[in-house]
Amino acid sequence: MSNPTAAMLVIGDEILSGRTQDTNTRFLAGKLTDAGIDLREVRVVGDEQGDIVAALDALRGRYDYVFTSGGIGPTHDDITADAVAAAFGVGIGIREDARAMLATNYKDPEKELNAARLRMARIPDGADLIDNPVSRAPGFRLGNVHVMAGVPAVFHAMVESVLPGLKGGRPLLSASVPFAAPEGRFAARLADLAAQNPDVSFGSYPFVKDGVYGANVVVRASDPARLEQARMALEDLAASI
């Protein structure tokens, strides 16, 4: 049985302009790896409904799970919920349970829960809410699409809310062996090792540090014994160059 697959869709002009460094993808990627869910593709699009819908349509049919980040706040440029409703062809409106969650965030909800904030209680028809212990405004899941906030602290909390409900697989275990030599010195022998161990994935990640070339070679496998065999073979190779 192969593991479930996933895609991430990051939504926001601020990523595409270079203003903001996305870190939500890496956070989610680590959590999915631990859960045995294979993150296969990431896309970043801007705050344009057509672009969001096109990406959702491409990803939700291809992967078991889709996770989105960004565009669910109270301002005019927060259009993710409407785009998800459009992609699924369902209606959207203020939901009482979402409004009640939001209300717990304010001392005087009658006054403070204004029209802008109520935008955050607009949920596509048929969705389940995703709990947000940080700032209350919920995310939601519709079909296999999990819609979460862009602010990292809130995104992290929503991912933790969602993880227990996902069906995982066999976690891909990994081990890293540093090579204090440029890749070209050991690439041929590494390729041989990879060919001899088709059930283990070998990746070489070069770096330049203080002008010196090296690489971290990472082995990945689901079987701990096979991982350890591959790791030891790599250690031998690293010691021999």
Next chain:
Amino acid sequence: MSNPTAAMLVIGDEILSGRTQDTNTRFLAGKLTDAGIDLREVRVVGDEQGDIVAALDALRGRYDYVFTSGGIGPTHDDITADAVAAAFGVGIGIREDARAMLATNYKDPEKELNAARLRMARIPDGADLIDNPVSRAPGFRLGNVHVMAGVPAVFHAMVESVLPGLKGGRPLLSASVPFAAPEGRFAARLADLAAQNPDVSFGSYPFVKDGVYGANVVVRASDPARLEQARMALEDLAASI
């Protein structure tokens, strides 16, 4: 005249596993913004030829420029050059000018320029080389696709090599105004401002700092006078809440 458009394709299992934080996208995004080229979409795929080809085919027809990062080193998992050749339906082989560039990196090229390293001189037919002043192994441009290294220091150098040859547009100028209040307190008036200034883009980027909610509101426009008008209107709004 609207600005040229661009997409970025990040290639590498290490991004999808969460092992490595991609920072090349943000670097490129900032450079393109300064050059008046609109980065519209980013994708991340793993080291699988089918996935790379599919992403290239989707992006190179849709955007004026495509930039890739990763997968052009000497190891067995570096398959980007072959994937680009496959996407364009052209051959690939060792090119003498690329081999000559590589050779300058070694004291004894006869001995050190081994088969693995020569993989880095394999260039799809019809491509132009992209200079790599850091570690010599070149990138290449084929059609509108610019193929560059994943190691950030090398990626940065290749982007600088490529930028002078790109046709830019009017740079989108931006200004940021901090709001020391949660978005819900000013979202309605911000939406009014955005509606009154359709030639200026208004984005609100919330943050949580030491438990206090605030937002940076960013205005973007090509016309410096219009940008300044919008910035002043935002300052007034920020001071009034």
